[in-house]
Amino acid sequence: MEAIITVVGFLGTGKTTLLKNLTTNYINKGWKPFVILNDYENAHLDAQQFTEQIAPKQVKALSGSCICCSGINELRDFVNRIPVRTKGITLIEANGTSDACSLMSFLGVGLNDRFLPPIQISVVDVKNWQKRGEYNELESNQIQVSSLIVLTHTENIPKERLNFVIRNIQKFNPLAEIINTDKIDISLIPKLSPSKNNAKKLDHLKAHWSSCSSDLPNLPNLDCIYDICNALPKTILRVKGCTQIGKNTKFTYFERTPNGKVTVRPFNGIPITGAKLLTIGPGSEPELLENAINISLLKHNEVSN
Template sequence: MKDVYLLSGFLGSGKTSLLSNLIAQFKAEGIKPAVIMNELGKLAFDSRAVDEDIPLKEMLEGCICCTGSEKMEAQLQTLLAGEDFDVLLIETTGAAHPVEALDAVFSPLFANELNIKGIITVADCKRWLEREKLSPQTRMLFLEQIRHAHLIVANKVDLLTEEEVFNVSMQLQAINSSAPIIQTSNSKISINAIQNLEATFHQKEVQEVSIGKQLFLSSRLHTFKEPINQETFEEWIRNLPDTVYRMKGYVPLEGHKNPFLFQYAYGMIQWLPEYMKMAPQIVIIGEQIDKLQIVGDTGND
């Protein structure tokens, strides 16, 4: 399996600097990186920071999120099928919510090929001190990127006093007490700090891709043993706890030859007919989903 790191953080926080630093260190260790880079505009400006010998896929004009996950899956499939690499670095746009960005990576098509090591959030310490100047919505996104981090890179500490650095670190830790914090200038961290993140593929009574003990989120891959009733399935969806954020995959329905493509996010359900015989599997993303009883489940995923 190939390790995957998702680089999150607000606009201008230093994600691209972190990406460049990590690429250089991986190459020095003989580890072949590949990159998927997401940018808001039409021009792939930040991609110029990636060496020409590095496999690179770009997603322009938008976030890696629910609406762009299909494009993301296509990019991942292309990389996996046509490129030789050991580790994948995904840099999200600064406007991306980390949960939605992770969603694009969790596809049943290659759930067993990718090992999600976790989210590394770069926090601009200077901007953090001035966060009250941000709009409420933007400030909330800033907080969410920190709250869901596996590892927090407290960047630009060279612009702060020692007292300010201490205060920022304490405040970040209060938001996410589980994630380690590394104080940096120019996003310079050692790859040892990220390689030790705990994220493994578990196969117990259920197939579960855990993002790590420090992170709140986890993912579960469920395989259906037989077709299910659509109304029964949708009733189950309506009664899901708020801790289930996202679901996608292929659901076998009674009376239909092929499983339907199914997507769920924020209470919204989408069904699309599928004309090929796809594996009857869905990926569920959320918190405490290992104990979730799935409709039609006989006790084993």
């Protein structure tokens, strides 16, 4: 029977990085993973990055709805259509605001008999755990029915902080195994049992945020990326984008995490939806994105002239 592993966690905790590592390790051990990614806006941007590891037909992007509710039927139907493989495993990344408890209660209903009951892995950012103000309840919800909790962003974290986070996690989910990213044993993950922890129900509306996207023109230089990210208000918790820089024919991907950190890296191939700027969080409006883009372009065009 084939295991289904869902990866959940708050925005910016490192879910996609973990998923990439799992995918690579499973491939190296002779497994045949199928990867599904969910996001409010253009999940294709993240999905295309997996084509460096596996064939495009083994990656599926689900955009525009949340798989913990409105998108659950689409997710379930797609999982049931995944081809049978020897040593197959299905890896699903939920968007960063998913109601993880609802996702697990709904996903396992109606799956084909060839699949094992879904297992959930939560990713926890140790540095920012329960420092998210009004979003703390959503963050804690995302660990309550997980069988395994993976700690990230542990670099230079004091031992006192690490121990506090672990104790706090155990209050919400005393049954889960808690490990650092580098301690994952991929051979044991498919053998995990579904969580039997009693979860506290979340007001489902707290898992639904505004999101939007805007076309992104070629940018004259990398500084434009930082200007755009800095111009968008902190209420917008996640910023993603992909475009060409200067005369470079290859595309560049960038993102701003909830703590304000901006990272830039090469993009694999050409984005199938074209160059885009995407945001998730209160205040996400196309006019806001377009204004940030225009101000940045005006600034750098004036400098170049």
